[in-house]
Amino acid sequence: MHIPDGFLSTPxxxxxxxxxxxxxxxxxxxxxxxxxxxxxxxGANTDDRRIPLLGxxxxxxxxxxxxxxxxxxxxxxxxxxxxxxxIALGPATAATVMTAVLILQAFLLQDGGxxxxxxxxxxxxxxxxxxxxxxxxxxxxxxxxxxxxxLGGFFSVAISAALALGELMVSGAPLSHRLVVISGTLFxxxxxxxxxxxxxxxxxxxxxNAGWVRPAEPVRMRSIVLAAVGAIALxxxxxxxxxxxxxxxxxxxxxxxxxNAALLDKNWSxxxxxALAGLSGMVILYACLMMLARWFGRQRSA
Amino acid sequence: xxxxxxxxxxxxxxxxxxxLHRVDAxxxxxxxxxxxxxxxxxxxxxxxxxxxxxxxxxxxxFLARLPVMAMLARAALVLPFSAVFAAMxxxxxxxxxxxVLVAKSFLSILAALTLAASTPWVRLxxxxxxxxxPRPLLLVIQFLARYLFVVGNQVAHMRxxxxxxxxxxKSSLSGFHAAxxxxxxxxxxxxxRADGIYxxxxxxGFTGRFPAPQVAPFLAxxxxxxxxxxxxxxxxxxxx
Numbered sequence: 352m353h354i355p356d357g358f359l360s361t362p363x364x365x366x367x368x369x370x371x372x373x374x375x376x377x378x379x380x381x382x383x384x385x386x387x388x389x390x391x392x393x394g395a396n397t398d399d400r401r402i403p404l405l406g407x408x409x410x411x412x413x414x415x416x417x418x419x420x421x422x423x424x425x426x427x428x429x430x431x432x433x434x435x436x437x438i439a440l441g442p443a444t445a446a447t448v449m450t451a452v453l454i455l456q457a458f459l460l461q462d463g464g465x466x467x468x469x470x471x472x473x474x475x476x477x478x479x480x481x482x483x484x485x486x487x488x489x490x491x492x493x494x495x496x497x498x499x500x501x502l503g504g505f506f507s508v509a510i511s512a513a514l515a516l517g518e519l520m521v522s523g524a525p526l527s528h529r530l531v532v533i534s535g536t537l538f539x540x541x542x543x544x545x546x547x548x549x550x551x552x553x554x555x556x557x558x559x560n561a562g563w564v565r566p567a568e569p570v571r572m573r574s575i576v577l578a579a580v581g582a583i584a585l586x587x588x589x590x591x592x593x594x595x596x597x598x599x600x601x602x603x604x605x606x607x608x609x610x611n612a613a614l615l616d617k618n619w620s621x622x623x624x625x626a627l628a629g630l631s632g633m634v635i636l637y638a639c640l641m642m643l644a645r646w647f648g649r650q651r652s653a
Numbered sequence: 654x655x656x657x658x659x660x661x662x663x664x665x666x667x668x669x670x671x672x673l674h675r676v677d678a679x680x681x682x683x684x685x686x687x688x689x690x691x692x693x694x695x696x697x698x699x700x701x702x703x704x705x706x707x708x709x710x711x712x713x714x715f716l717a718r719l720p721v722m723a724m725l726a727r728a729a730l731v732l733p734f735s736a737v738f739a740a741m742x743x744x745x746x747x748x749x750x751x752x753v754l755v756a757k758s759f760l761s762i763l764a765a766l767t768l769a770a771s772t773p774w775v776r777l778x779x780x781x782x783x784x785x786x787p788r789p790l791l792l793v794i795q796f797l798a799r800y801l802f803v804v805g806n807q808v809a810h811m812r813x814x815x816x817x818x819x820x821x822x823k824s825s826l827s828g829f830h831a832a833x834x835x836x837x838x839x840x841x842x843x844x845x846r847a848d849g850i851y852x853x854x855x856x857x858g859f860t861g862r863f864p865a866p867q868v869a870p871f872l873a874x875x876x877x878x879x880x881x882x883x884x885x886x887x888x889x890x891x892x893x
Contacts, residue, residue, distance in 0.1 A: 355731050356765075357757030358738065361694050379787040399863050402789060403854070404847040406796020410804040411843040413797075417808045418835050421828040430836060439840070451793040454781070458765070459774055459798070460660050461728070464758075465765050466689050525741045551830060555837025563844060 352515050353456065353471055356464030360522040367518070368469030374477045375450050381443035408436065409448045409455075420548055428544040433475060433511070434483025434503040435549050438491075439556065439564050442484040449476035474514040483507030483549075491567025497550055499567075504549030505542045512538035663727070666719055666770040673717035673771045677875035678780035684882035685768045691890040692760050697753040705889045706760055710767065717771040724770065728763040735759070774798060779866055792863055796850075804843060811835055 359367075382405065412432040419427040436445035453471050456462035463471045486502035516534065520526055526534075557564050667674075673681075688706075695702050714724055735758040742751040769777070778791050815831070851859075 355734060355758050356689060356693065356761030357735065357754060357759075364693070375790070376787060379790045383789055399789065399792065400851060400861055402792045402863070403796050403850040404844070405793040407800050407804065407843050407847040407850065409793060409797035410800040411839060413801055414804040414808045414843075415836050415839055417805065418812075418832050418839070420832040421825065435836075447790060447793065451790055451797050454786070454790070455794050455797055458777060458781075459663070459769055461730070461762050461766050461769065464761055465685070466693055466761070524738055525745045525747075527741070530741070547829075548833065548836075551833030552836040552840075555830075555833045556840050559837055559841045563840070 352475065352511055353453075353463030354467040354474075354515055354518065356466045358464075358519060358522060358524065359467055359470060363518055363522050364466050364470060367473055368466070371469035371472045371477070374446075375472060378443045378446040378450065378477070382441075382447040405444065405448050405451070408440065409451050412436065412448065412452055415552075420544070422544055422547075428541070428548065430548050430552060431479075431508055431545050433479040434487075434500075434507040434545070435552050437480045437484035437507070438487050438500060438503060438549070438553055441565055442480055445484070446476050446480045449480055452476075470515075470518055474511045474518075478514055479507040479511040482510040487567050496567075500550050500553050501546040504546035508542040508545040509538060512541070662723070663766070663770050664774070667773050669718060669771070671716060671718040671771070673713060675874070676771075676878045677869065677871055678772045678776040679783045679871065680875040680879040680882075681768055681772060682777070682780040682784070684879060684886075685764055687883050688764050688886050689761055691886050692757055692764070695753075695757075695890060697749045700752070702889060703753070703756045703760065709885060709889060710760065710763055713767055717767065719767070719770050724763065724766060728759060728766050731758050731762045779868075782866065788863075800846070804839070804846075807842060808835075808839065811838070 383401070415432060416429050419429060422428045433445065433449055436448055439445075440448070450472050453463065453468065453476055457465050457468045457471070483503040483506060486499040486506065487496075490496070490499035490502075512534075516526070516531070516538075553564060688710075692706060695706075711721075714721055732755070735755050739751040739754045742748075742754060772780075775795070778794055782788060782791055815835070
């Protein structure tokens with residue numbers, strides 16, 4: 352799911368790189384504040400004490416991906432880890448660790464492009480981690496806990512894949528509807544596997560030490576959080592479904608022309624382009640407002 | 654993790670001492686970003702520009718005295734991915750776009766590889782700090798890179814130990830739970846390792862803050878390299 356350079360069109364990668372900057376800055380700052388334990392040794396506001404933990408957890412993600420999970424039919428899958436980290440360490444810390452993993456991969460291992468880094472960070476470290484955490488945040492207490500962890504694993508992989516696919520489509524990659532259906536099916540299977548692995552891994556970690564997994568905090572403003580979940584899910588799956596629908600209709604009406612399908616694809620990619628441009632504008636605006644609000648908050652408290 | 658193991662050769666290359674290795678990492682990083690932007694924005698109707706970019710990159714690799722064939726093979730890892738998309742585009746009747754997709758992805762990965770193979774990774778991270786990547790994030794990446802092989806080897810040992818005991822079951826529920834248990838143990842050991850690292854840091858006088866990195870001066874040589882690289886790249890992009 353790492354997008355290499357050369358696949359995204361220039362407006363797409365520029366927009367996503369710009370959008371990734373405030374997201375990463377916010378996560379990095381929040382991660383430090385989150386892991387701050389009261390009564391620190393220096394009393395300073397930002398302490399570097401947790402940095403070794405974050406770094407070693409990044410190495411843990413790499414290494415855990417080497418462990419094969421038999422998933423039937425003689426095949427095996429492996430953990431991706433966004434949801435597991437989010438549930439165990441909290442979303443901001445998990446997003447920071449995953450961002451570190453992606454930067455390392457892009458610059459040192461050439462896994463994923465340098466210009467596509469913003470896209471990969473938003474897909475996997477931001478959207479993947481947030482969607483991995485939200486079900487746990489909402490339903491992570493009591494009877495629904497296992498289901499929430501499963502959903503977290505499922506959504507974290509599903510949203511990353513859907514966003515990557517959507518970004519490639521908007522960039523004009525020639526994805527026929529058949530290919531979208533095939534890759535969509537594979538992504539859903541992968542997401543189901545990730546959900547099952549996340550549940551089993553969280554259970555195994557808790558058996559060793561229940562204190563390692565952060566309990567889900569009680570939810571304030573449940574409806575707002577729910578709306579946010581719904582919106583993000585709609586955006587992700589909407590992009591893929593919307594681009595699939597006209598082709599599906601086309602093939603239902605007549606099976607004749609690849610040419611027509613290609614034409615429709617082009618129209619749709621233009622529509623999607625416009626939609627995504629508007630959407631990213633909104634995201635950037637939202638991020639600016641958030642930062643402004645935080646700045647005002649700090650001014651007042653100072 | 655396989656990609657992490659591949660990194661061993663790149664790290665060996667990065668410790669060389671060629672003219673390109675001696676250039677300041679910041680200059681090389683900015684040159685890379687300019688080059689990647691130029692490649693990304695080049696139109697599909699100008700094949701000569703791509704050829705010129707290959708020559709430009711080839712001269713950088715030559716300047717760095719890097720093994721050309723090994724570098725090309727390493728960069729070719731992106732080709733299966735781009736070949737699939739290129740084949741689909743070609744099939745849809747658009748050969749120029751297909752060719753450009755392969756050229757762009759290969760040029761980009763080769764350029765990023767040239768930077769990684771001519772710059773020690775610690776210098777590369779310092780250069781990212783120059784681009785205002787948050788410092789805590791860079792420190793996390795440093796720890797990540799240092800412990801990548803330590804934790805990776807731990808998995809290899811755990812796998813060997815499991816095989817010595819008859820292996821974990823294949824395609825069965827018990828095998829799945831055994832693998833989950835392995836992830837749990839790995840998490841526990843990583844957590845404890847991080848704790849141990851922190852205590853060792855305290856024992857060596859860690860005060861809660863990392864010292865600021867020492868910034869090497871930007872020499873005339875670096876300025877000259879940066880100007881030349883940017884000028885040639887921009888010239889190729891617009892003049893040809």
